Amino acid sequence: MTDESFLDGEHAAFLEQLYAQYQHDPYSLDTQWQMYFQRLDATIPPAAPLPTNGNGKVLAQRSEQLHVSRLINAYRYLGHLEANTNPLGDYASTLGVPQLMLEHHGLENIDLDTVFDPGSFNITAKPTLGNIVHALRETYVRTIGFEYMHILDIQEKRWLQKRIELDMGRAKLTHPERRKILEQLTAAEGFEQYLHRRYVGQKRFGLEGGESLIPLLQTLIHEGGKQGLQEMVIGMAHRGRLNVLTNVLCKPAGDLFSEFEGKFDELYTGDVKYHKGFSCDVSTEGGPMHLVLAFNPSHLEIVSPVMEGSVRARQDRREDKDGDQVLGISIHGDAAFAGQGVVMETFNMAQTRGYRTRGTIHIVINNQIGFTTSTVSDSRSTYYPTDVAKMINAPIFHVNGDDPEAVVYATQVALEYRQVFQKDVVIDLVCYRRLGHNEADEPNMTQPVMYGIIRSLPSTRAKYARRLAEAGVVSEGGAKGLVDAYRTKLSNGGITCCNSQTRSGLPAELETHWKAFIGKPWRQAIDTACPAERVRSISERWISNIPADFVVHPRVMKVLETRAAMGRGEQPADWGFGETLAYATLVEEGFDVRLSGQDCGRGTFSHRHAVLHHQGRREQWIPLQHTADFQAKFTVIDSVLSEEAVLAFEYGYATAEPETLVIWEAQFGDFVNGAQVVIDQFISSGEQKWQRLCGLVMFLPHGLEGQGPEHSSARLERFVQLAAQENMHICIPSNPAQVFHMLRRQMMRKYRKPLIVFTPKSLLRHPLAVSPLDDFTHGKFEVVLDDVDILETSAKQQVKRLIMCSGKVYYDLLDERRKQALTDVAIVRLEQLYPFPAEELVELIARYPNAKRVVWCQEEPVNQGAWNGIKHRFEPMPCLEVVCVSRPAMAAPAVGSLYMHQRQQQALVREALGLNEG
Numbered sequence: 001m002t003d004e005s006f007l008d009g010e011h012a013a014f015l016e017q018l019y020a021q022y023q024h025d026p027y028s029l030d031t032q033w034q035m036y037f038q039r040l041d042a043t044i045p046p047a048a049p050l051p052t053n054g055n056g057k058v059l060a061q062r063s064e065q066l067h068v069s070r071l072i073n074a075y076r077y078l079g080h081l082e083a084n085t086n087p088l089g090d091y092a093s094t095l096g097v098p099q100l101m102l103e104h105h106g107l108e109n110i111d112l113d114t115v116f117d118p119g120s121f122n123i124t125a126k127p128t129l130g131n132i133v134h135a136l137r138e139t140y141v142r143t144i145g146f147e148y149m150h151i152l153d154i155q156e157k158r159w160l161q162k163r164i165e166l167d168m169g170r171a172k173l174t175h176p177e178r179r180k181i182l183e184q185l186t187a188a189e190g191f192e193q194y195l196h197r198r199y200v201g202q203k204r205f206g207l208e209g210g211e212s213l214i215p216l217l218q219t220l221i222h223e224g225g226k227q228g229l230q231e232m233v234i235g236m237a238h239r240g241r242l243n244v245l246t247n248v249l250c251k252p253a254g255d256l257f258s259e260f261e262g263k264f265d266e267l268y269t270g271d272v273k274y275h276k277g278f279s280c281d282v283s284t285e286g287g288p289m290h291l292v293l294a295f296n297p298s299h300l301e302i303v304s305p306v307m308e309g310s311v312r313a314r315q316d317r318r319e320d321k322d323g324d325q326v327l328g329i330s331i332h333g334d335a336a337f338a339g340q341g342v343v344m345e346t347f348n349m350a351q352t353r354g355y356r357t358r359g360t361i362h363i364v365i366n367n368q369i370g371f372t373t374s375t376v377s378d379s380r381s382t383y384y385p386t387d388v389a390k391m392i393n394a395p396i397f398h399v400n401g402d403d404p405e406a407v408v409y410a411t412q413v414a415l416e417y418r419q420v421f422q423k424d425v426v427i428d429l430v431c432y433r434r435l436g437h438n439e440a441d442e443p444n445m446t447q448p449v450m451y452g453i454i455r456s457l458p459s460t461r462a463k464y465a466r467r468l469a470e471a472g473v474v475s476e477g478g479a480k481g482l483v484d485a486y487r488t489k490l491s492n493g494g495i496t497c498c499n500s501q502t503r504s505g506l507p508a509e510l511e512t513h514w515k516a517f518i519g520k521p522w523r524q525a526i527d528t529a530c531p532a533e534r535v536r537s538i539s540e541r542w543i544s545n546i547p548a549d550f551v552v553h554p555r556v557m558k559v560l561e562t563r564a565a566m567g568r569g570e571q572p573a574d575w576g577f578g579e580t581l582a583y584a585t586l587v588e589e590g591f592d593v594r595l596s597g598q599d600c601g602r603g604t605f606s607h608r609h610a611v612l613h614h615q616g617r618r619e620q621w622i623p624l625q626h627t628a629d630f631q632a633k634f635t636v637i638d639s640v641l642s643e644e645a646v647l648a649f650e651y652g653y654a655t656a657e658p659e660t661l662v663i664w665e666a667q668f669g670d671f672v673n674g675a676q677v678v679i680d681q682f683i684s685s686g687e688q689k690w691q692r693l694c695g696l697v698m699f700l701p702h703g704l705e706g707q708g709p710e711h712s713s714a715r716l717e718r719f720v721q722l723a724a725q726e727n728m729h730i731c732i733p734s735n736p737a738q739v740f741h742m743l744r745r746q747m748m749r750k751y752r753k754p755l756i757v758f759t760p761k762s763l764l765r766h767p768l769a770v771s772p773l774d775d776f777t778h779g780k781f782e783v784v785l786d787d788v789d790i791l792e793t794s795a796k797q798q799v800k801r802l803i804m805c806s807g808k809v810y811y812d813l814l815d816e817r818r819k820q821a822l823t824d825v826a827i828v829r830l831e832q833l834y835p836f837p838a839e840e841l842v843e844l845i846a847r848y849p850n851a852k853r854v855v856w857c858q859e860e861p862v863n864q865g866a867w868n869g870i871k872h873r874f875e876p877m878p879c880l881e882v883v884c885v886s887r888p889a890m891a892a893p894a895v896g897s898l899y900m901h902q903r904q905q906q907a908l909v910r911e912a913l914g915l916n917e918g
Helices: 009-024 031-043 062-082 129-140 154-165 175-198 213-226 241-247 253-260 300-318 334-339 341-349 387-392 404-421 448-454 460-470 476-492 532-544 554-567 575-588 644-656 669-683 686-690 716-722 736-748 793-797 809-820 838-845 867-874 898-913
Strands: 144-147 231-236 278-284 287-293 326-333 360-366 396-400 425-430 592-597 634-638 660-665 697-701 729-731 755-759 801-805 825-830 832-834 853-861 882-887
Touching: 062 129, 062 144, 129 144, 129 154, 144 404, 154 404, 175 213, 175 241, 175 253, 175 404, 175 460, 175 476, 213 231, 213 241, 213 278, 213 287, 213 326, 213 360, 213 404, 213 425, 231 241, 231 300, 241 253, 241 287, 253 476, 300 326, 300 334, 300 341, 300 644, 300 669, 326 334, 334 341, 334 360, 334 387, 341 387, 341 644, 360 404, 396 404, 404 425, 460 476, 532 554, 532 575, 554 575, 575 592, 575 736, 592 644, 644 660, 644 669, 660 736, 669 686, 669 697, 669 716, 716 729, 716 832, 716 867, 736 755, 801 809, 801 898, 809 825, 809 853, 809 898, 853 867, 853 898, 867 882, 882 898
Parallel strands: 231 287, 231 326, 326 360, 360 425, 396 425, 592 634, 592 660, 660 697, 697 755, 729 755, 801 825, 801 853, 853 882
Antiparallel strands: 144 396, 278 287, 729 832
C-alpha cells in the first residue's frame, strides 16, 4: 500500500473508523495501528480540516487533535509520576515527565482557545486546549496520583475516569465535614502526644506523620455504612495500631492505660499491647457497623490472609455473595508490602473461587522507610512499593498524607470502586515517621537528611487547622478548643471517639457464640458412632445421586462402587471411606465442612475423589453436596499453589466460624514448613496470647517410605515441641474408623482447639489399614489402641516386651511380628500424642504386668519425630523406663535411596522387636 492510497476511497473510510477508535482510547490499539496513524499524519496536508461539529465549527486540525488525544492519555498514564504526593517535598522529588509537556506533543504554539474533541476525557468546561490542560493538571498532578491505566478492563478504566475527572480529583466537602476531619486529626495527634508524655520511653509505634489514617478509616466506616456495609474486618501491623484502637474502634482509653501499666489477665500468656485486637459496634447513617481489628504478631504482613479468611467466613455466614455487607481492610507498611512474599500470595487469591472476598481496601502507610533502610535501591526493585498490586489489575491511588481532604476523596473513590467492581483497590498514603521506628529509636543515626526535613515540618493537623482558619471554617480558638476537649476525654479514661456504641454485639443469628467452648475439658464423653442403616444409605447415595448423563471416569466409579459395598459391610472400609463418611454425617447434622489445599479435591494420592469430573464436558459433581435433602454446606477447594497465605486464610476462617469443620491439607507433609509463621505465631499460640479459640484441622501426610528427604516428614518434632497448655491436639490415626471418629469428635464436642493430623500415604491402600463396619457403628476415637493380636489376659501376662509407636511403623512392626510368630512382644499405638493420654496409657500398660522391656519405636531419626517431645511424659509413670528405637540422628529427614531406606527400616523393626538380642 502506497502512502498516497491512504486518502483513496475505502482506505480513507477505514482509517476514519480507526481514527475514531484511537480518539476513544489511543492505548487500546496495538503498535501496527499506531504506525498507520504516523503514516497518516505524514500524508495529510497541514491544512486538512477535521470534520466539523454540529454547529459547523471547525474543531482543530487532524494532526493537532491526535496530539491532544495523546496528551490526555499521557496524563492518565503518567500523571501520578509528577503528582505532589510526597509531604517531604524535595527529599524525594517527583519525576519531571516530558510527556506531560505541550512541547513534547508539538502543541506549544497552538492557541489555548482552540477547541478540541476531548474524546473520552470528562471535562465540563468548554474543551479548549487551555481548559483541557488545566483540567488534566487539576485532576492528575495535584496531591493524588491516580495509577489505573494498567487495568485491562476498559469498563473499569472508564468508570474511574468519569469518577475522578468530573471532580478534578478532589473532594467537595461542607464546612461541618471539614471540621469533622480536623476533629479526627486532633484526636490522632492528641493521642500520641498524651501517651508520649504519660508513658515516657515506652514503645507504642505511634502514628505521628501518618495521622490522616484516622480520617481515612472514619470515611470508610461512615461511607460504607451509607452503602449498606454492616461489618468491617481490619488487619494491620504495629504502626498506628493503638491510635486506631482508641480513635476508631472505641477501645476505652483506661483499658489501654492498664496495658501500659502492665495489668493483664494472668490466666493467659498475653501479648504486647500493639499486637492486640478488638471489636465494637458504631453508629453510621446507614445503621450499626460491626468493626473488628484482627490480632496479629510482629510478622507484619501475615495478618493479611488471616483477615481475608475472617471476612470470607462472615460473608458465608450472611450468604453475602457480592460482598455488600462485609468488607476487609488491610493496612500495610510500605517496606513490608513490597518486601514480603505473602502479600503476593494473598493478592493471587483475591479473585479465586475459594478465597475471594469481593474486594479488599488496601491502605499502605508509606513512611518512605523500612526501619533503617531509607533508600529505594535497598528496599525494593520497583518504583513504587505498591507495584505488586498491579498483578491483579488493582487501581492504586497515591495520596499526600498532609492533604487530609485528598485522603478522604481517594478513600471515597476507592470504596465506590470496590462496591461497584468487587475488586481490590490500594490507597498509598504517602507520609513519614516523625519519630524513629519506635519511640526509643534515634533515626538521625541512619537518616539525618530525612529527619532534618521532618523536624522542620509542622504536623498534618497544624497545617490543616491553619488552612481551615484561612478559609474561615474554624477559628484558631476553636481549633485549640478541640485539642483541650480531646485531652480531657482521654484523661477520663473512657471512650474518646465520636462514634457511639449502639449494641454489645452482632444480632443473635450472626453471633459465633465462642463462650460455649471456653474452659471445656478435652476428655468430653461424646457419641460419635453412626447407625449401620445410616452408613449404608449415605454410601449408596454417593452413587445414586450422580446425574444419569454424568460420565464418571471408570476407575473413579469403581472407587464409589467399592465404597457402597463398604457401607453395606461387604468388605472392610479403607481410609477414603472413613474420611468421607465423617464429612457426610457432619453435613447431615448441620455442620459446614470446608476442605482446601493443593489437590485436595481428588487427593494427592488419589484416595478422596470428593470432586467428580465429567469425562466429556467441563463439568463437576460433588457427591458430598448431595448427601441429604437438607444438609449443611460442603466446600472443597483445590487451592492456589501456596502454603503460607492459604493456611493463614483458613486459620482466619476457623477463628470466625466455630460451627464449620475447616481443614487445610498439605500436598506433602513437609510442605507445611512453608507456612511455619502461621503455625508458630497463630495456630500454636493464638489462644494463650490473644484468647482466640480455633478449631482448624491440618492434614499432613507423613511417613518414611523411601521417597527421599523432601516427601517423608511433616516435621512431627516441631509440633510436639510446641504442644503445651492444651493448645492443640496432635493425632496420628492409624485406621479408617479412627479418622472417622476423630473428625466427628472435633465438631461434636464443645471444644475448639487446632487439630494437627499426621495422615498416611502408603496406608491409604495398605491391606491391614482397614476397619470393619462395626467400628463405625460403635465405639469412639481411641487415644491409645491396644494390641489387636493379644486379647486374652493370660496372653498379656506372657508379654515380656512392650512396644509403643504411632503411625505407619506400626504396620511394619505388626507384619514382622506375625512373620516371626512372636508371642511375648506386644505392640500398642498412641493415636493422640497431645494432650498426652497418660491416664489411658498407664491403664493399658498395667495389662502387661510382666513386660520388663518397654520401647518407644519411631521410624524418624532420633533427633526428629516424636521422641524428644514426649519422652518426659513417661517420667511420672511408676516403674516405667522407656528406651527409644529409631534411626540415628540425621540432618535430613530421610535418605534419598530406596534401597538404603529399606535396609534401615528392616534394621529398625528388628531392633524394636528384640530380634537382634542374644
